[in-house]
Amino acid sequence: MDGRAHNLAHVLRLLTGLVVLSVLMGLLMAGLAIPAIGAGGSATKSGVKAFNDLPSEFSVSPLAQQSRILDASGKLIANPYDENRIIVPLKNISPWMQKAQIAIEDSRFYEHGGLDVRGFTRAMVSNFQSGDVQGASTLTQQYVKITLQENALRRDDKDAAKAAVAKTYTRKLQELKYALDVERNYTKEQILTGYLNLVYYGDQAYGVEAAAQNYFGISASKLTLVQSALLAGIVQQPTTYNPVQNPKQSQTRRNAVLDRMQVLGMATAKDVAAAKKIPVANMLGNRKPPKGVCQRSAEPFFCAYMMEYLQKSPQMAVLGKTPAERLKNINQGGLTITTTLDPKLQQATLRELTKAVPIGNRSNLGAASTVIEPGTGKILAMAQSTDFAKSQLNLNVDQRYGGSQFGYQFGSTAKTYALVAALESGMPLDGTINAPSASPEDPHSFTRAEMKGRCNSDKDWSVENDYRSGGEMSLARATAESINTAFGQLVIDVGCKKVHETMGRMGVHQGDGKPIYDSVASITLGAGTMTPMTIAASYATLAARGKYCEPTPIASITSAGGKPVAVPPTSCKQVVRADIADGVNALLQGPLRDPRGTARGSWDESRPAAGKTGTTNNHNQSWFVGYTPQRAASVWVGNVIVAKNARGDLTTLNGKCFGTYGCKRSVFGGTIAGPVWGEIMKAATAGLPVVNFTPPSAAVRNGNYVPLPDVVGNSVGTARAKLEALGFTVRVGAMVDSQVDEGRVARTSPGARAPKGGVVTLLISRGYESTPTAPARTQPRQTFTQPTTRVTTPVAPDPTPGVKPPKPPKPPKPPTRP
Structure with a gap:
């Protein structure tokens, strides 16, 4: 017969071509479709042409797979994904699993060329009799179907994804033609590998590796006969045969797979009988079910920060133009993202924080710390003593990256910026300040007239010292003892605008990214708000001799194929003259070294270090921020949720208990935060050479006075x-x-x-002198470790996790004074 095929491939083309023709003409009756095989007329030729006109080249795109976020040592932090899938080669998949999947899905897999003739014929006869469009799909055809669906979903093409699994003859014919192309261009091992890594095994597990870990807590290479049979049976109906949700149905299906393996000679009767005796419920004891990406991370807060940073940082534009595009590439691209996080330092930081503030304490206490490498901005540690399961608010970072809108009031750590501005203005290193006398019971009031033109204040500004102090004093003493009125006078003399501008240059901002308020209280005594990471990076500027670097957690990124992704370098800029930074470094060694320093005893002076304490109104929050030339770290200890008592005062830390540090009658920056910082910095500098600060130049020592x-x-x-x-x-x-x-x-x-x-x-x-007051400092040293900032200017509220805090009011403009 001239129109008949002379080989199997041509016969198959005729058969499938006639099916197409039958569908197009609505001739679904078995009596019309089957006899047409023997006809050599125009209908057959048209059917063959229709089939041959279908696309035939099938492109196997890389599978969507988990990316990996690693710490600096290469240890896994997290696996971001859209689909919980881990790609593995065939050699890493148990032979039992390979046999089980072939047994139940396509027992003649190694014999056919993409189409199982017997199965196809049987299904077609059944379909013509019932009117359905049903299975008989080989494993290769299933691979084609699921790949088409996967590719469509990755393109966000929902219509194409739906069409890829539609029960129509046209789709089945296209699937068959693609399957024939796949069989011509790929080996059976490659097809089986792709299939086992692609199919859905239920319970949010895609591919056999993720399924093995999800259900049994093991890798796919270790799957046993009974485990393999269970997984292989799920594929047909992932929900019905989900062993977690439907153990009875799953066990029935598993046993059917075992029986099929025995019939095919893939497993012995003895092994199958033993496997059937194991209840499915007993097989799931070590399962590792998928959770949120960061909920299952050993470093959940850093993980959450990384996910936000990768999507939103300008530095990460290499991953996509928009956050949505970046997230898609992160979740599906199989990237390896190596971070700067030092795992040993991270552990030490969390350990020291939780010694002082146990996680889950009932005292509303929290603690947080960020460690940064000066001169590079690398984030070496980021930890906090709160429970991620209860609140995902990251206390260390800005709102943009999962933190709060404001941060926390940073108290006298603000005085550092006044020192920078003063030295830049020409004040010599040994300069003096005429500090107004003040005490807790007798605050000094800086008048509007004094501040006019220098600071934005519409009212007199009342400032206390923690003990009676004042008079002419050196810049070094005012810094070491953190005298509030001395710095109030200094900022007024230098100018609030100048100090505020210095803060901006050195990276100071609120948690929402906006500048801190320009009130004299915010600028001088830290009534504004800031996060631990922001202030650590800001102080690192001084450690790096005036070079500010944006904090970064990225060491490198490589593609799924192992090629480096060109990540732009961290933004660094010289924002303070090196010799000015040297002068400030000399002054800030005072709080740690001076006999009356506010953080005396927090550092063993094994190497030079500098820093500043901070305590806020009513001892509500406390800080220490310090550095060596190689490391900078912030430590915040305070009330996580900021509340007020019946009198309207902020809840105090005084009288609370701090883990191994015990209960404290009065809490200052040097009481808890300082010693915790000291322990963290010991870990941060362990093994590093001792490096001295650069001595201040003569020009800075002498100033331009x-x-x-x-x-x-x-x-x-x-x-x-x-x-x-x-x-x-x-x-x-x-x-x-x-x-x-x-x-x-x-x-x-x-x-x-x-x-x-x-x-x-x-x-x-005034023309007279008042009665002399009692001598200062009659109390023991520990009672005034850190002066308290007390101001009457309205300040920004601290954040409440999970609750958006109200925006703090700005002071009105000062009225014209007669």
Whole structure:
């Protein structure tokens, strides 16, 4: 017969071509379709052409697979995924699993060329009789169908994904033609490998490796006969045969697979009988069910930060233009993302935090710490003593990356920025400040007149010292002892705008990314808010001699094929002159080394270190932020949820208990945060060479100060004229106690020297001196480890996890004073 095929392939083309024709013409009756095989007329030729016109080249795209996030040592932190799939080669899949899957899905897999003729014929006859479009799919055809569906889903093409599994003759014919192409271009081993890595095994497990781990807690290479039979049986109906949800149906199906393996000679009767005796429920004791990507991570908070950073950081534009595109590439691309996280330091950081603040404590206490490498911005550790299962709020980072809208008030750690601004303004390293006297019972009030033009304040500003202190004092002493009024005067003299601008240069911002409020209280005494990572990176600027680097957790990224992804370098910029940073470093060694330093005893001085304590209103939050030339770390210890008592005061830390540190009557930055920082920094610097800070230059030591003329006792007008003639800006300050005649100049601030062209404040005599107060510091040293910041200016509230805090009000503009 001229129109008949002379080989099997041609016969198959004729058969399938006629099926196409039958579908197109609506001739679904068995009597019309089957006899047509023998016809050599135009219908057959048209059917053959229709089949041959179908696309035949099948492209096997890489499977969507989990990416890996690793720590700096290569240890797994997390496997981001859309589909819980881990790709493995055939050699890493148990032979039992290979046999079981072939036995139940396609026993003649190694004999056919993509189409099982016997099965196909039997199914077609059944279909024509019933009117259905049913199975007889070989394993190769199933592989084609699921691959088409997978590729469509990855393209977000829902219509194509639906069409890939539609029960139509057209789809089945296209699937068959693709299967023939796959068989021509791939080996049986390659097809079986793709199938076993692709199919869905229920319970959110895609591919045999993820299924083995999910159900049995083992790798696919270790699957036994009974385990393999259970998994192989799930594929046909993943929900019905899910052993977790439907153990009885799953066991029946498993036993059917075992029977089939015995019939095919793949397993002995003895082995099959033994396998059937094991209840499915007893097989799932070691299962590792899939959870959220970070819920199952050993470092859940860092994992969550990484997922946000990869999607939202400008540095990660190499992964996609939009967060959605990046997430898709992360979840499906099989990337290897190596981070900067030092696992040993991370463990040590969490250990020291939880010694002071146990996770799950009932005292509303939290603690957090970030460790950064100066000069690179690498995040070496990020830990917090809270329960990820109860709250995923990351206390270390900004809102953009899973943190709070604000952060926490950072107290006297703010004084560091005043030091930078003062030295930049020309104040010598041994310069002095005329600190107004104040105590807890007798605060000093900086008037609006003093601050006019220098700070944004519409009211007088009341500031306390933790004990009675004041008078002319060195910059070094004011720093070591953290005298509030000294820094209040310093910021007013230098200018709030100058200090605020310095903060911005050094990376200071709220948790929402906005600048901190420019009120004098925020700028001087840390009434603003900031996160531990932000302030650690900011202080690292000083350790790096003035170079600020954006914090980064990325060491490298490689593609699924092992090719490096070109990640842009971290953004670093010289924001403070190196010699200015050297001068500030010298001053900030005082809190740790000075006998009266607020963090004295927190560091063993085995290597040079610098830093600053911080305590906020009513001892609500406490900090220590410090560094060596090689490492910078912040430690926050405080109330996680900020609340007020019946009197409206912020809840205090005083009287609370801190793990191994015991219960504390009064809590300052140097009480808990300082010692915890010291232990973390020991771990951070272990094994590193001892590096000294660079000594300050002569220019910084001497500043640009020039002598002031003696104007004490002069009238305001005379004193102003003398000073303005020398180029100074003069303003009139507060009335002070003095034996000088009332209304005349009692003293100036600064005293003997001032920056060339700078501001000199005239302090005016009341004409008398009040009764002397009791000598300062009669109490034991430990009672004033860190002065408390007390201000009357409204401040931003601390965040409440899970609750969006209200935006703090801005102070109104100051009224014009008569």
